Amino acid sequence: MQQNETQRPYKALFIDIDNTLLSFRPSAERAFRKTFDAMGITYEPSYYEVYYWLGDVLWTQQQRQLITVQEIHDTIFHRLLAALAIDADADAFGKIFHQQLHEEAVLEPEVLDTLTYLHQHYKLYVASNGILEMQHARLQVAGIRHFFTDLFVSDDIGAEKPAEAFFEEALRRSHLSPHEVLFIGDSLQADMVGALRGGIDRCWYNSHAAPTPESIPLTHVIQRLSELKSFL
Structure with missing residues (x-):
């Protein structure tokens, strides 16, 4: 039996991007290879492992x-x-890499179905460390930007997860109280500890089935994003 909207536990969800909505490694590896091509440098797979x-x-x-x-x-x-003992312009390399990363977005499993469900019942907000312009572009490329009411990204927020100031500003901008929000993310330190500091309930996306730490109180632990439907 579906919950009545008034009985739902939260008004909104804050969701991390990298390794929660988007798989960072394959996205970055594609951008990395393209950067070597653009710079005219021979690429070796081991280079990405060092990066x-x-x-x-x-x-x-x-x-x-x-x-x-x-x-x-x-x-x-x-x-x-x-x-890597490569003689190249590191600033130019970084600029090209970030341009390429704007265009790369590999979804984590079950993202589309899960966001489609959650969007029907909650306001959804991104809460990410990074560059606003880049994260906006990547969500557009992935086809999921329209699910989110707003994007809270550290360079625009003026603070970085896990600092309490990041979560305070996100709550201020969304006109929400801590008890009205659930934070969903993969990083124990940046997401879970940060949300705890902000007084926000925490759902750890533990896709690799790592041991659950006893030192960090967690509201929920999931291994698949579709599990969110069972309690939201």
Whole structure:
């Protein structure tokens, strides 16, 4: 029996983008290969593994609030090309890569069906670290931008997840109280800890079936996005 709208637990859902709505690795790998072609540099598959490892290190530092998203964008390709001993313009490489990434968007499984369902019952908002223009473009390419009332992206919000200020500003812009929102995301530190700081309920999208941490209180844990339909 379907819930009455007045009985639904939330008014809105905040949803992360990368590795929640869009699969970052295949999207980025396509952009990465195209960047090497545009720069006239011979590509080796191992290069992407170095990039992915370096990105993982830097994003972990960002989630611990040791560096900013902008610092990642400013330095990652300088570090990458140095590590690969490739003599090329790192700033030009980064600019081309981000242009290419605007055009790449690989959906996570079950996104379209799940968003179609959720959109009927809730206001949906994106809540992402990154660049607003890029995230908007990628959602358009993926064909899912129309599901969202607004996009809350760190460079436009003026704060980055997991900082409490990010969630406070997202709530202010959406005219919602913390108890009216559920946050759905894949990152324990950026999404779950951040939402906890903001007093927002938390649904961890644990697609890789990782152990559930005892140190972070979670409202829901799902391995497939379609599981959201069972309680929303």
